[in-house]
Amino acid sequence: MDKPYVIGIAGSSGSGKTFFLKSFLNHFKDSDITLISQDDYYIPANTKTQEENRLYNFDLPTSIDRDAFYKDIKDLFDGKTIYKEEYTFNNPNIKPKMLEIIPAPILIVEGLFIFHYEEVNNLLDYRIFLDANEDVALERRLKRDLLERGYDHDDVMYKWINHVVPSYNTYLLPYKQITDKVIINNTDDPEVINSATDLISQDLRQKLNFV
Known part of the structure; x- marks a missing residue:
C-alpha cells in the first residue's frame, strides 16, 4: 500500500x-479514510482515587503512551490493521x-x-487547527464533562484552570x-463546520484524484 495522505487535526x-471529524468523515467512503485518535492512548489512570484523578494532569504530553501512538500510525503506513480498546475517560458507566x-x-x-510530538508532526501532509474563544470553549467543556463523562462542576473547573488552559497555551497554541x-x-x-469540511474535502478529492 502507498503511504496514506495524512491530515493532522488539533484544537x-x-x-x-x-463534530468537525464526524462531518469530515461523512464526505468519504469508509474504505477511503480512517482515523486514529491520540485520546485512545492515555496511560491508564483508573487505578487512582477520585482525588488523585482530580489532581492528575491528563493535559500533558507525558499522559499519552507516545511510543505506542507513533508505532500504530507507522503500522497503518505499512498496511497493518490496528486493534485498540477505546479510552472512556475513566467513566465506569461506559463499556469500552x-x-x-x-x-x-x-x-x-x-x-x-x-x-508537539515532532515524530508525529513530521508525518503530516496537511494540518488543521480548530479554535474557539475561551468562554465558548469552557461552556462546551462543562456540558460535555458533566453529562458525558460524569465529572462534577468543581472538578471540571479545577482542571480547566490548572490543566487545560496552561496545556493549550504551551503545547498547541x-x-x-x-x-x-x-x-x-x-x-x-x-x-x-459543514461549510469548512465541504471545501477541504473537495480540495482533497481533486488533489488525490478521488472520484
Missing part, C-alpha cells in the same frame, strides 16, 4: 473537534469498545499533542501559525 478543548482501525488512502491523526488551515468555531451553527 482547543471545546473547539468542536468531534474494541476499535478496528483499518488502513486507508487518507489517514486522519487527531489529538492535542500531534504538532504555538503551532497555530504553522498549520495549513485555521478554523474559528465560536457558534453552535453546524453550517460553520
Whole structure:
C-alpha cells in the first residue's frame, strides 16, 4: 500500500473537534479514510482515587503512551490493521469498545499533542487547527464533562484552570501559525463546520484524484 495522505487535526478543548471529524468523515467512503485518535492512548489512570484523578494532569504530553501512538500510525503506513480498546475517560458507566482501525488512502491523526510530538508532526501532509474563544470553549467543556463523562462542576473547573488552559497555551497554541488551515468555531451553527469540511474535502478529492 502507498503511504496514506495524512491530515493532522488539533484544537482547543471545546473547539468542536468531534463534530468537525464526524462531518469530515461523512464526505468519504469508509474504505477511503480512517482515523486514529491520540485520546485512545492515555496511560491508564483508573487505578487512582477520585482525588488523585482530580489532581492528575491528563493535559500533558507525558499522559499519552507516545511510543505506542507513533508505532500504530507507522503500522497503518505499512498496511497493518490496528486493534485498540477505546479510552472512556475513566467513566465506569461506559463499556469500552474494541476499535478496528483499518488502513486507508487518507489517514486522519487527531489529538492535542500531534504538532508537539515532532515524530508525529513530521508525518503530516496537511494540518488543521480548530479554535474557539475561551468562554465558548469552557461552556462546551462543562456540558460535555458533566453529562458525558460524569465529572462534577468543581472538578471540571479545577482542571480547566490548572490543566487545560496552561496545556493549550504551551503545547498547541504555538503551532497555530504553522498549520495549513485555521478554523474559528465560536457558534453552535453546524453550517460553520459543514461549510469548512465541504471545501477541504473537495480540495482533497481533486488533489488525490478521488472520484
